[in-house]
Amino acid sequence: MGVITKTVRAGLLATVCGVSLLAVSAPGAYATGMPQLDFANPLVTGQVMWGAIIFFVFYLVLSKAMLPGVARVLHDRSQRITGDLEVARSAKQDADKAVAELQQARKDAMAEAQAHLQKVLDEEHRAAEQQMQEINARLASEIADAEKNVAAEKARALSALKEIAADTTQALVQRLTGVAPDAQLVAQSVESASAHRSII
């Protein structure tokens, strides 16, 4: 870049010198109707010399002072815009991160709540089952007790049955024979008869 800039400057300088020389040493040309082609007029060639000087000064002022100023303003602006965009981008990233965190937290909380609910439900379930088992056990024991009572009642009834049978037999025999039979014997007979029939 530097080389080219130097070349441009050197070329311009050379051109200005060359054009000025050309202007000063321009041969007097033929005069025609057009004032522009009247090269004998020193004013026509003079404007080349002046033009070269003015153009060179214009170039110097623009390239040294004016255009770098414009470039600086444009550069500052583009940098500021880039900086602001960077800030906005990082802010957006932060916001995105915060949103993601929030969502994660919500998801975690939901999972926790679900787990808690599940646990409570399980406990409740288990408690209900246990209660049910307890009730079942109690019922079973009550049933067992009741069955025992029934069995006892039955045994008692059955044992009473022999007595009744013996009494009945004694009464029957007394009514039939008019003689009171020996209680021992009757009991024995009833016993053997019942054993024979195997009621109990």
Place this chain on the structure above:
Amino acid sequence: MAGGSSINVLEQFELHPVLGGLGEALRFSQSPLYMIAAVCLVLAFLYFGMRPAAVVPGRLQAAAEVCYEFIHNMAVDTIGPEGAAFFPFIFTLFFFILAGNYIGLLPFSFTFTSHIAVTFAMAFMVFLLTVVVSLKVQGLRFFAHFMPDGASPFLAPLLIPIEILSFLSRPVSLSIRLFANMVAGHVMFDIFASFVVMLAGFGVVGDVFAIGPIAINVALMALELLVGVLQAYVFAILTCIYLREAVAH
């Protein structure tokens, strides 16, 4: 002027020394004066435009920045990355011509771009610059461009003179294009304006018919505003194209 046949449309291009004897001695005519005016106008525009140096530009600053970016993009897009080094030169060239063309459109002013001496000096400056840059960047390979690649060697005696001629004719076409456009525009202005003056000699009827040439001059002014920026652009873009060839390896 009102003397009918004595109207001379080329009179407007005549140069007169400024400040009498001093101007005559220094060869200082109104042409350099208008160059200075044009340069001052552009510099003032840039100075007052960019003085706020605001991040959010006002109208004048935005206009100055648009001018800067327009030429900068043209230079860099056309010439390539090396174009940034030539940008101040292209900017100077474009705005020197543009301001000259536009300042010449003001009534009673002078158009220095209507002088072949001025336009040829600028075109020759561009030509010399391209030759110097070419030799600097490409060295002696620069001369190889006068023989197109892939052309038959038997055509060389024909092609090389043509290429050299077309290369040498660049400053001529560049300068005559701008000069002729400016001269033609201002001659047309003068011709139609002189019609108005001539018609004024015919009384009321002439006054009514004079509306025609005045309307044409108004339309011509619009055209010249276009031509003024277009010729400056053409001059600048052609310079860019020549410089691109110069910096191409």
